[in-house]
Amino acid sequence: MILQEFDRQDRINVGRPNYFSVDDWLNLVSQYISADEVEKALWLLDNPPSWFTDHYPVRAKELRDRLFKQFFTTVDYAKDPVSTAQIGACDGDVPRGQIVVDYCKALNDQNIIPHVVECAPGNYWLAGLLERSGVKFTYYAETIDQDLQRRAQEKLSDFWSKEPGQHSIFVAFEFIEHISDTFQIYQSFLKNCPNARAVFLSTPRHCWGGGMANWSENALGHLRTYSPRQFHQFAIKYWPEFRWTLHDGHVMCLVGEK
Amino acid sequence: MLPQLPFDMNDPRNMGRPIHWDENLHARAIIQMIQADEIQEALRMLENPPAWYRENYPAEFTAIKNKLYQRLYSQIEYASDQEEVDMAQRHDVAVSQWNGEYCFPRAQIITDAVKKANDNGMAPFIVDLGCSHGNLPLGLKAAGLRFNYLGLAMNQKVIESLRTAVGNDIWSDWPSEGQEAWLVCTEVLEHCMDPHSLVIDAYKPGLHYAQMFWSVPYGCLGGGLENWDRRLGHVRGWTRKEFSEFVDKHFPGYQQTLYMAHSMVLHGVKI
Numbered sequence: 001m002i003l004q005e006f007d008r009q010d011r012i013n014v015g016r017p018n019y020f021s022v023d024d025w026l027n028l029v030s031q032y033i034s035a036d037e038v039e040k041a042l043w044l045l046d047n048p049p050s051w052f053t054d055h056y057p058v059r060a061k062e063l064r065d066r067l068f069k070q071f072f073t074t075v076d077y078a079k080d081p082v083s084t085a086q087i088g089a090c091d092g093d094v095p096r097g098q099i100v101v102d103y104c105k106a107l108n109d110q111n112i113i114p115h116v117v118e119c120a121p122g123n124y125w126l127a128g129l130l131e132r133s134g135v136k137f138t139y140y141a142e143t144i145d146q147d148l149q150r151r152a153q154e155k156l157s158d159f160w161s162k163e164p165g166q167h168s169i170f171v172a173f174e175f176i177e178h179i180s181d182t183f184q185i186y187q188s189f190l191k192n193c194p195n196a197r198a199v200f201l202s203t204p205r206h207c208w209g210g211g212m213a214n215w216s217e218n219a220l221g222h223l224r225t226y227s228p229r230q231f232h233q234f235a236i237k238y239w240p241e242f243r244w245t246l247h248d249g250h251v252m253c254l255v256g257e258k
Numbered sequence: 259m260l261p262q263l264p265f266d267m268n269d270p271r272n273m274g275r276p277i278h279w280d281e282n283l284h285a286r287a288i289i290q291m292i293q294a295d296e297i298q299e300a301l302r303m304l305e306n307p308p309a310w311y312r313e314n315y316p317a318e319f320t321a322i323k324n325k326l327y328q329r330l331y332s333q334i335e336y337a338s339d340q341e342e343v344d345m346a347q348r349h350d351v352a353v354s355q356w357n358g359e360y361c362f363p364r365a366q367i368i369t370d371a372v373k374k375a376n377d378n379g380m381a382p383f384i385v386d387l388g389c390s391h392g393n394l395p396l397g398l399k400a401a402g403l404r405f406n407y408l409g410l411a412m413n414q415k416v417i418e419s420l421r422t423a424v425g426n427d428i429w430s431d432w433p434s435e436g437q438e439a440w441l442v443c444t445e446v447l448e449h450c451m452d453p454h455s456l457v458i459d460a461y462k463p464g465l466h467y468a469q470m471f472w473s474v475p476y477g478c479l480g481g482g483l484e485n486w487d488r489r490l491g492h493v494r495g496w497t498r499k500e501f502s503e504f505v506d507k508h509f510p511g512y513q514q515t516l517y518m519a520h521s522m523v524l525h526g527v528k529i
Contacts, residue, residue: 042454056510068461075459078337078412144337146414180452183301187327188334194324 016051026063033067033215036207036222039180041067072178072221078144087148087155088128096173096202096253097129103198103255104135107167113137115165117193119185120144120175124152131159138165142192170196174251176234177203177222186238199239199256203231205248228252275310285318295478295492297330298451329490331449337412345391346419349400356397364444364473364523365397371469371525372403375438381405382469383433387459388446392420399428406430406437410459439465444473445521447504448492457508470512470526472505479520498522 001019025048032041045064052060090097100116107114113136118126121141130137138161143149153160170193172185179185189196203226212218226234228246235244235254242256265272284307291300304323306312311319345351356365375382381404386394389409398405407428409420421429433439441460447453460467477495496504502516505524512526 065461065464068458069464071458071462073459073462074333074412074455075410079414142334144334144412146338149338180455183327183451184332187330187332190324190328191332194328 012055013051016055017049020049020052022052022057022059026057026059029060029063030215033220034211034213036177036204036211036225038067038071038220039223066216067220070216070218070220072219074144076219077178078146080145080148082123082145082148084151084155086123087152088124088131090125090129090132094125094129095247095249096200096251097126099247099253099255100126100169100171100200101130101133101135103169103200104130104137105133108136112167113165115140115161115163115168115193117141117168117170117196119170119172119188119192120178121152122174124156126171126173127152127156127159131156138163140192142188164193164195168193168196169198169200171200173200173202173253174204176201176231177224177226180223182234183238189238197258199235199242200253201231201235201256202251202253205250205252208250226252271314272310275314276308279308279311281311281316281318285316285322288319288322289486292326292486292490293484294482295448295475295495297326297490297493299494300326325487326490329486329488330493331489331491333412335489336449337414339413339416342391342413343415343419346416346423348391349396349423352391352393352396353400356393356400361393361397362521363517363519364471364521365393367517367523367525368394368442368471369398369401369403371440371471372398372405376404380438382440383408383430383437383465384440384442385460385463385465385467386410387441387443387456388449389416389420390445391416392423394442394444395420395424395428399424406433408432408463433465438468441465441467441470444471444523445475447472447474447501448479448494448496451493453504454508460509466528467509468528470505470509470524472501472524472526473521474501476518476520476522496522 002021003018004021006013006016029041029044032044045060104114104116115138116130118141121143124141127139137159139156139159140162141152170189172188176182176185189199206225206227208222228248231252231254232244232246235256239256242258244254244256247253247255263277265275288300288303291303304319355361372382383406386407386409389411392409395407395409405428407424408431409417411417443456443460446456450456474496479492498516501522501524502514505526506514509526511529513529515525517523
């Protein structure tokens with residue numbers, strides 16, 4: 001513990017903690033942000049020892065302003081540009097996508113055409129992967145970017161459908177870590193696919209790619225990280241009647257079946 | 259004569275079950291919370307019954323919770339709301355709302371502030387967070403006031419429509435040199451499950467706001483809902499104290515004036 005240097009005779013410093021280092025505090029906040037724990041970083045910034053609440057350090061304010069500037073908000077997601085050429089494209093192997101492909105192919109083998117409903121589809125890579133894999137399926141997805149939604153509906157019109165079909169499955173990949181209200185995933189399920197027989201969820205295992213070296217130059221989308229246990233707790237909270245299987249890796253994929 | 263117990267105490271499944279707990283009353287109270295625009299509170303009540311009920315969760319509660327989530331207007335629904343897009347093209351309606359009961363008293367407070375600024379030779383740059391169908395910019399424009407404007411919303415079609423309606427001489431992405439930036443966030447807070455997200459949206463542009471105008475219904479708007487089987491937008495009510503403390507906590511250093519009506523308006527001026 002290092003005794004902090006300040007004028008203890010100055011009345012303004014009445015109640016100031018002796019051993020609280022603002023540098024250490026702000027470095028810790030930065031580390032949290034770098035580790036994809038933006039929510040926790042914001043909490044730390046909002047909850048210093050009470051003396052600092054009344055005498056909020058300028059450097060803390062600057063760090064918070066920078067954090068807010070880099071924060072990817074809902075409005076940003078609503079207009080994040082994805083070109084029409086990118087719709088359905090997929091770079092390399094995506095294990096969680098293959099899990100869905102395998103599940104759907106098994107249904108096709110039983111002459112069942114699954115209806116895939118996806119929440120927050122990104123560039124709709126999953127739909128593209130299913131199509132290229134020869135899966136027979138119908139598909140619906142919703143995204144906050146309405147212009148992208150319209151273009152995707154046109155490009156994927158061969159299998160785009162809102163009809164639930166014989167066997168619906170619900171997919172929410174790499175979404176939970178981006179949203180503050182995680183109930184939104186369950187809400188999307190209820191609104192679009194309430195009778196789904198299977199649910200596919202994914203999120204990075206802990207911190208994606210080790211985190212960021214320089215967060216202040218990056219758009220910050222991930223708000224928190226999940227351990228396998230925490231991720232599983234989320235799943236069973238909203239789908240307690242489903243049987244869950246974890247496919248572990250850099251990205252955890254939870255598959256719940258009714 | 260002993261009162262009849264509501265369930266079989268000898269059944270091992272009822273071990274730990276509260277005797278004096280009226281399930282129907284609990285369900286009625288939750289419904290009343292929803293009808294009073296207190297969705298967040300209703301969800302908390304649904305998630306926190308006595309422990310025995312948390313393990314033996316009543317089917318009725320699951321049904322209420324699922325219906326609640328289905329009726330709750332989602333971010334995607336806000337982003338794709340066609341009614342708002344249609345309204346953004348009905349300029350006369352927007353102006354009429356600004357000048358009428360719909361926008362009372364925030365319209366008068368903001369209009370007076372802009373007039374005062376104009377009289378002092380200044381046209382503010384207004385950042386309107388959750389701009390809806392644009393009754394603010396269209397109302398101010400119709401009144402012949404001088405200002406620049408940036409509307410922020412999830413519904414990008416509304417933004418496109420509003421940008422055209424407001425015009426490029428008013429719409430701007432950034433204040434000009436020396437221009438004062440003002441923040442407006444009216445009738446949005448009560449729709450947010452996470453009000454902190456609005457704070458981030460306000461700070462994200464990196465502007466220092468000389469004035470700010472917030473508004474939120476005082477408690478429950480219009481007495482609440484008789485029938486909650488409909489789209490639910492308001493997720494909580496706010497008290498004067500909660501409202502004032504929320505703004506003060508996240509935007510310190512403003513002299514606040516709180517105007518009370520069915521909609522509370524908080525006007526902050528940077529000290």
